[in-house]
Amino acid sequence: KMAVVYPPIEMPLPSETGRADFRARHRLGDGPVIGFAGRFAEEKGCDDLLRTVPLVREKFPHATYVFAGEYKHVVGDNLYQRAAPLLKEHADHIRLLGVVRGAELVDFYAACDVLVLPSTNHTETFGLVQVEAMLCGTPSIASDLPGVREAVSVTGMGRITPPRNVPALAEAIIEVVGNRDKYVRPREEITRLFSIDATVDAYERVYQGDM
8 A cells, every 4th residue: 555645845935026036136137037946867857858958948038047056066967068058058048056055946846937847866765856846837848757746746746758759848838838837836835835834634544544
């Protein structure tokens, strides 16, 4: 028998000016912002995400991709060095922020039109960043892998795409960015699933044999 208990995920509300301030601070312009949060690594699908840039820009010429997380010194991965030609080719449309924490992370999520988690690792278990983004009002796109797809599956706040399929990933980004209101869910729906109260209640039901 198996019972699924989601982790509690707490995320402050973005400030009223956080989105605009973040975009101005990092020179993101007025076009769509496609975000990624995590290690800049191949198993996270960052190379696939980079390859969507020209496809997405056919529809949204002023789109900007923003990567939040370690990128130069990722243990066990040298994607930053290997991806240098792609990074150079699309330099005007890519921002590498490094590690982002605290209020800056909240503003990052709020500034994104969509957060993308194109993981290729079948052992990845969940992807907390998706729910963090959702709590800031930002939909997510995730790979169709166990665990990774769960947040989008249960909330409906985004799209699920096959891993390692660049055209499908680009199509999903274009769809979500172009029809964003269709994918955004009220914050209350997200907290109902991923709050500390929801997690504690679920564990209590497991211990009582109700799940």
